[in-house]
Amino acid sequence: MPRTRLDRPRRRPGRRASAVAASLLAVSLLAGCGGTAAPSATPADDTIALLLPDAKTARYETFDRPLFEARVAELGDYEVLYANADQDAAKQQQQAESALTAGAGVLVLDPVDANAAVSIVSSANAKGVPVISYDRLVAGGDLAYYISFDNEKVGVLQATAFVEGVGDGDDGRGILMVNGSPTDSNAALFKEGAHSVIDDSGLRVLAEYDTPGWNPEKAQEWVSGQIAQHGDAIAGVYAANDATAGGAIAALRVANVDPLPIVTGQDAELSAIQRLLTGDQYMTVYKAIRPQAELAAEVAVKLLHGEQVTAPLEIEGTPATLLDPVAVTVDDIMDTVVADGFWTVDDICTPAYADACEAAGIG
Numbered sequence: 001m002p003r004t005r006l007d008r009p010r011r012r013p014g015r016r017a018s019a020v021a022a023s024l025l026a027v028s029l030l031a032g033c034g035g036t037a038a039p040s041a042t043p044a045d046d047t048i049a050l051l052l053p054d055a056k057t058a059r060y061e062t063f064d065r066p067l068f069e070a071r072v073a074e075l076g077d078y079e080v081l082y083a084n085a086d087q088d089a090a091k092q093q094q095q096a097e098s099a100l101t102a103g104a105g106v107l108v109l110d111p112v113d114a115n116a117a118v119s120i121v122s123s124a125n126a127k128g129v130p131v132i133s134y135d136r137l138v139a140g141g142d143l144a145y146y147i148s149f150d151n152e153k154v155g156v157l158q159a160t161a162f163v164e165g166v167g168d169g170d171d172g173r174g175i176l177m178v179n180g181s182p183t184d185s186n187a188a189l190f191k192e193g194a195h196s197v198i199d200d201s202g203l204r205v206l207a208e209y210d211t212p213g214w215n216p217e218k219a220q221e222w223v224s225g226q227i228a229q230h231g232d233a234i235a236g237v238y239a240a241n242d243a244t245a246g247g248a249i250a251a252l253r254v255a256n257v258d259p260l261p262i263v264t265g266q267d268a269e270l271s272a273i274q275r276l277l278t279g280d281q282y283m284t285v286y287k288a289i290r291p292q293a294e295l296a297a298e299v300a301v302k303l304l305h306g307e308q309v310t311a312p313l314e315i316e317g318t319p320a321t322l323l324d325p326v327a328v329t330v331d332d333i334m335d336t337v338v339a340d341g342f343w344t345v346d347d348i349c350t351p352a353y354a355d356a357c358e359a360a361g362i363g
């Protein structure tokens with residue numbers, strides 16, 4: 001059974017020191033400085049840094065952060081230093097350095113750039129601070145834990161539903177692939193999983209794009225260009241997540257493509273669930289973020305106290321847990337995201353969607 005042990009002496013600094021640490025981080029984050037001026041604090045065993053990558057994808061601020069913080073609060077009197085890197089790897093590096101300077105005793109890191117983040121892990125390791133690779137796997141360094149979903153399976157689920165929706169392309173039309181960020185280690189796995197299905201399906205890939213920073217505007221721009229080139233020959237758009245799906249659908253709408261081709265997604269964002277209802281989007285992938293965020297909080301607290309952690313898997317030498325993603329089409333909304341309390345019927349069925357909800361039997 002893989003396990004990690006944090007074996008270095010720790011000094012409990014007390015709440016005051018930790019509050020100072022938290023405000024130091026806040027100051028350096030607000031000032032946008034790299035935290036070079038502040039004296040290095042001894043890593044504290046009551047301070048956890050949560051470093052998330054992206055604000056354009058809804059999950060991080062809506063689910064990951066609040067669920068993580070709530071679980072930490074249940075576990076005891078800990079300080080969480082939070083920062084979102086806005087898809088900027090250099091900014092994430094600064095945020096990590098600031099958190100370390102402020103005395104974070106463990107980093108929970110969802111890397112913007114899997115390769116660049118190796119130096120964050122090295123800085124943390126040099127201070128004896130363990131790092132949990134959260135959702136995306138850092139490309140190296142001594143990681144204490146990795147918690148994610150089965151990311152290749154995400155791509156397989158997307159492409160399986162996609163091929164079901166599009167058919168085998170025997171009408172001569174082809175598909176577009178809007179993949180995720182080229183610096184995101186998960187994006188490569190989504191793409192690999194999707195290709196494993198699409199490449200055997202008979203569908204022809206007209207063109208493929210790795211969307212910088214998962215940016216929906218960039219996805220929209222690229223799809224617009226492809227519509228100009230391929231017009232009616234587009235039978236479907238494989239989009240790797242809901243944000244890029246939103247960009248792709250916006251491009252199709254602007255070009256008055258009617259009917260809309262099949263479009264995939266991921267993350268079960270509220271806007272995507274509503275697009276499933278109106279038929280604008282064909283599927284999404286639901287990843288239950290609660291168990292992911294809560295397990296990360298529990299492991300972080302254990303590591304803070306130098307306790308051993310165990311995991312069901314070992315991935316690239318790191319103890320790991322991979323959760324199971326679930327495909328969602330309009331027919332599965334009640335049994336998945338609603339049954340799980342991820343979204344309520346009230347969240348989904350706002351007045352603009354009342355008719356669509358009724359038609360789909362939601363309510």
Ligand code: GAL
Nearest residue numbers: 054057136184186214241267
């Ligand atoms: C992936 C993550 C997805 C999605 C995407 C955009 O790494 O697994 O859930 O959020 O990044 O940030």
